[in-house]
Amino acid sequence: MPLVFGDCVFHRERRELMCRGNVVTAGPKLLGLLELLLDARPRALTKDEIHKALWNGTFVSDATLTSLVAELRAAVGDDARAPRLVRTIHGYGYAFCGEVTDTAPASSPGSPPHHPCRVIVGDREIALAHGQHVLGRSTGVTVFVDGAGVSRHHAQITVDAQGATLEDLGSKNGTVLNGSPIAGPTPLTDGAVIVLGATALKFRFLATTGSTETVSM
Numbered sequence: 001m002p003l004v005f006g007d008c009v010f011h012r013e014r015r016e017l018m019c020r021g022n023v024v025t026a027g028p029k030l031l032g033l034l035e036l037l038l039d040a041r042p043r044a045l046t047k048d049e050i051h052k053a054l055w056n057g058t059f060v061s062d063a064t065l066t067s068l069v070a071e072l073r074a075a076v077g078d079d080a081r082a083p084r085l086v087r088t089i090h091g092y093g094y095a096f097c098g099e100v101t102d103t104a105p106a107s108s109p110g111s112p113p114h115h116p117c118r119v120i121v122g123d124r125e126i127a128l129a130h131g132q133h134v135l136g137r138s139t140g141v142t143v144f145v146d147g148a149g150v151s152r153h154h155a156q157i158t159v160d161a162q163g164a165t166l167e168d169l170g171s172k173n174g175t176v177l178n179g180s181p182i183a184g185p186t187p188l189t190d191g192a193v194i195v196l197g198a199t200a201l202k203f204r205f206l207a208t209t210g211s212t213e214t215v216s217m
Helices: 028-040 047-054 062-076
Strands: 003-005 008-011 016-019 086-089 093-096 117-121 124-128 131-136 155-160 163-168 175-177 193-196 199-205
Touching (some): 008 028
Antiparallel strands (some): 175 193, 193 199
């Protein structure tokens, strides 16, 4: 049975990690570290415990583990400065601090979880679950936009039971919605066009799951 946390699903038997409906390219060590932390939660694992489990009989430096933890955080959309999933216990080790649920897929095995909203950036379609999603150029944001005039943390979409809103996060060039700059949290409607710098994004509400729709920007 898959483990669901944040915007991710970990299929233990298939050795597969999915985030925001997409399969994450992850090596065996990254998946092994994720599995160790999930199985130990809420207990923190020492660095020595992790070293023995992942590199038993092989010497590796603490920098190797630090780099692997950074890769894991990037894969699941976590931030070391404000961790929601993987917490660092300085001088000790690491712990999984996010909420985890054991849930079966709603449809056929292997189907990604349904999320009510999508953001379309070029040929990418990014699912948005309930919660807050940052758009910008920084590593680990939900919607990565590497375009001219886009700030590291440019804007934020908040999805809840009432709908979705867009707000600017103090970006240098502002956020434009349907041709007009926004000054505060602004409701989003299906088909809305969001412009960050010189990059246009399409926002969609989806009533049902299905294949990716080709949308004209």
